[in-house]
Amino acid sequence: xxLLIENGRLVDPAQGLDRVASIYIQRDAVVAxxxxxxxxxxxxxxxxxxxxxxxxxxxxxxxxxxxGQEHKATIASETRAASSAGITTLCCPPDTNPPVDSPAEVExxxxxxxxxxxxxxxxxxxxxxxxxxxxxxxxAALKRAGVLGVSQALKPMASHLLLRRAMEYAASHELTVFxxxxxxxxxxxxxxxxxxxxxxxxxxGIPEAAETxxxxxxxxxxEQTGVRVHLCRLSTARAAHLVARARAxxxxxxxxxxxxxxxxxxxxxxxFNTLCHxxxxxxxxRDRDGLRQAVADGAVSVICSDHQPHxxxxxxxxxxxxxxxxxxxxxxxxxxxxxxxEGVLNLTEAVRCLTANPAAILGLPVGTLAPGHRADICxxxxxxxxxxxxxxxxxxxxxxxxxxWTFRGRVTHTLVAGRVIYEHAQR
Amino acid sequence: MSSSIQTSPLIPAPGPLPASLQFTxxxxxxxxxxxxxxxxxxxxxxxxxxxxxxxxxxxxxxxVPLLRGKTVVNLFFEASTRTRTTFELAAKRLSADVLNINIxxxxxxxxxxxxxxxxxxxxxxxxxxxxxxxxSGAAHFIARHVxxxxxxxxxxxxxxxxxxxxxxxxxxxxxxxxDFSALRVxxxxxxxHSRVARSQIHALNILNTGEIRVIAPQSLLPAHVESLGVxxxxxxxxxxxxxxxxxxLRLQRERMEAGLLPSEHEFFQLYGLTQERLALANPGxxxxxxxxxxxxxxIDSRVADGxxxxxxxxxxxxxxxxxxxMSMIMGGGLTQ
Numbered sequence: 001x002x003l004l005i006e007n008g009r010l011v012d013p014a015q016g017l018d019r020v021a022s023i024y025i026q027r028d029a030v031v032a033x034x035x036x037x038x039x040x041x042x043x044x045x046x047x048x049x050x051x052x053x054x055x056x057x058x059x060x061x062x063x064x065x066x067x068g069q070e071h072k073a074t075i076a077s078e079t080r081a082a083s084s085a086g087i088t089t090l091c092c093p094p095d096t097n098p099p100v101d102s103p104a105e106v107e108x109x110x111x112x113x114x115x116x117x118x119x120x121x122x123x124x125x126x127x128x129x130x131x132x133x134x135x136x137x138x139x140a141a142l143k144r145a146g147v148l149g150v151s152q153a154l155k156p157m158a159s160h161l162l163l164r165r166a167m168e169y170a171a172s173h174e175l176t177v178f179x180x181x182x183x184x185x186x187x188x189x190x191x192x193x194x195x196x197x198x199x200x201x202x203x204x205g206i207p208e209a210a211e212t213x214x215x216x217x218x219x220x221x222x223e224q225t226g227v228r229v230h231l232c233r234l235s236t237a238r239a240a241h242l243v244a245r246a247r248a249x250x251x252x253x254x255x256x257x258x259x260x261x262x263x264x265x266x267x268x269x270x271x272f273n274t275l276c277h278x279x280x281x282x283x284x285x286r287d288r289d290g291l292r293q294a295v296a297d298g299a300v301s302v303i304c305s306d307h308q309p310h311x312x313x314x315x316x317x318x319x320x321x322x323x324x325x326x327x328x329x330x331x332x333x334x335x336x337x338x339x340x341x342e343g344v345l346n347l348t349e350a351v352r353c354l355t356a357n358p359a360a361i362l363g364l365p366v367g368t369l370a371p372g373h374r375a376d377i378c379x380x381x382x383x384x385x386x387x388x389x390x391x392x393x394x395x396x397x398x399x400x401x402x403x404x405w406t407f408r409g410r411v412t413h414t415l416v417a418g419r420v421i422y423e424h425a426q427r
Numbered sequence: 428m429s430s431s432i433q434t435s436p437l438i439p440a441p442g443p444l445p446a447s448l449q450f451t452x453x454x455x456x457x458x459x460x461x462x463x464x465x466x467x468x469x470x471x472x473x474x475x476x477x478x479x480x481x482x483x484x485x486x487x488x489x490x491v492p493l494l495r496g497k498t499v500v501n502l503f504f505e506a507s508t509r510t511r512t513t514f515e516l517a518a519k520r521l522s523a524d525v526l527n528i529n530i531x532x533x534x535x536x537x538x539x540x541x542x543x544x545x546x547x548x549x550x551x552x553x554x555x556x557x558x559x560x561x562x563s564g565a566a567h568f569i570a571r572h573v574x575x576x577x578x579x580x581x582x583x584x585x586x587x588x589x590x591x592x593x594x595x596x597x598x599x600x601x602x603x604x605x606d607f608s609a610l611r612v613x614x615x616x617x618x619x620h621s622r623v624a625r626s627q628i629h630a631l632n633i634l635n636t637g638e639i640r641v642i643a644p645q646s647l648l649p650a651h652v653e654s655l656g657v658x659x660x661x662x663x664x665x666x667x668x669x670x671x672x673x674x675x676l677r678l679q680r681e682r683m684e685a686g687l688l689p690s691e692h693e694f695f696q697l698y699g700l701t702q703e704r705l706a707l708a709n710p711g712x713x714x715x716x717x718x719x720x721x722x723x724x725x726i727d728s729r730v731a732d733g734x735x736x737x738x739x740x741x742x743x744x745x746x747x748x749x750x751x752x753m754s755m756i757m758g759g760g761l762t763q
Contacts, residue, residue, distance in 0.1 A: 196654040200463075202563040202587030202625055205650055271448075272564035316542055316572070318562035320585065 008048025013352035014368035028417035056088025056376030062307035068097025079119040081395035086378030095153035101126035103145035151178035171227035181215035235280035237290020244299035258306035309397020327397035334407035476751035494523035517749035563587035593626035616676035642666035
């Protein structure tokens, strides 16, 4: 198959590219930009004039709920949602049921993903056996099975000592450790940010220190062990500041933020809105602004969806009794592009946070349109609006607080390995 | 993408703010969920209505036919004797039929969701749910999802609100002190976990109370408590000086286990209301407690039973205030 994407505005931060050009695709890879290779006869042309063409989006954190929670979502349903949203590579945390702590689960996820729509799915392995926090997982076996890193997901470790051992062991296998900076004892039974809103609503609060204390400890152990650490889902300005300082000091750490943390605050919880129940919680306006600044400065280099699809029942209960999480694949690109509209990032920076940076953290040769690379591509019509609502929602989880918002820009095509896996029907 | 796809049920948008959820489009009170958002005039009207029921309650025939034919369900997900009993008496004195359902030992244990429980009761054509639940926001959740003909009265949700308790406290204070703007009111003890304190603070602020103080160690105060409109005191001696009303809160034993306090003994030493400490307040200072009081933990028996104590009056007035709220919500006619 030979495919030509003509005259789009190519934005590829990995190549420092932002100009109108055409992309020539043969089999599964980009073979040339601008000028056609000799004898290139495309079987299909996509007219991208006036469109934005970016590398396929790499989402660092999406729960697909399979295996074990297929009543919430499946690999098939969520990769379909991802494809409609321009996402071509997904990384899923190990907290499935059973957790991804042996090659069997990795193989199952890989197999199911191959049977699905084509979006590439990579699993993280469990840092500890069964994510129990008290015994190391067989990381070498997990690595052979294909995991791109290890993570404790949202489960506590039994001790700092065990975390140290796990980080050392991961380092010897050259595995990146993905850690959520959450001190679970300080988190206690909290379900909202500890601040004036939580106080008024009488909801148990989660202090800022639950994040900064855990982060301080992780940074100290990173320095001690030398392992590469990726810090997952920062929620406070102070934590973002600590990460910036650690990176300036040369520590091998990177960090991401969930897109919703850059838009919502604890004020959005103020009417007991269970759709805004997330972990870590939505914080103050000051935190939101600090996180935006950290993304602009590059200290937080990745924006991810933190996709957590739920069945309706889990959100239909009094706030503290509901499960945290947002169904977020379909709002990742729209929210990130809105940061450009709001002047937080320029377009290149925004695209980098969604493509080259997460690809580098996963060590995958994706997130670029450079010739020789797999042709994972997202095409957007920036003159069209996108207004998510139940009628056009694809994910099985409908737990989004963004229904009713209108975004500028709409995904028209998604390609994985040179194959069009999603095409928006023209009205 | 077809726009006709409709698969799993939709999670309803959260809708109106907690305060506005209580009113109909015409501004009539349709639920009572929180004190927040009520107007000075509305609270005054509730207290005035309660005044007429209070004099009636002292008579030998205590029943009026205002809610004849209506069915009130006391839906208690958390143990309570006092509050449930006064709600039951209030409803009966208004001639309503009353059903008491103690959910902590029935449906939810069998795995039935709160919404299922609600739907089943709704199907029996009841008119009002009086709800107590351990989760903050439970009454709002129920009000948001209940059929439109059913009223919801919050009898305490988590740490969030206990509006009728606050109203009966205001009723008690007004009977004794009259104008709120000249008063200093101190609330002492476990503010952090107290829905009573939050509702009292809102009510006192709406009634333009001169000064509201909270007195507690930092570990029993919620974060940014001053944002509720109170002055904070860690020292009870300084906090009680010149106050006109002191409200003691119940201290639960779990607080010691959670590491918020070392012991009941030390709490009483530092924050217990004794005669000697009460003497620091203005003469005639009222002593109040939402009950049940822990004698020797937050309050000395001589103070609880002393001449300045109005603790039992609070219980008596609780019936009149709850009658007022129930009749105003179900009887109609009240506007904000």
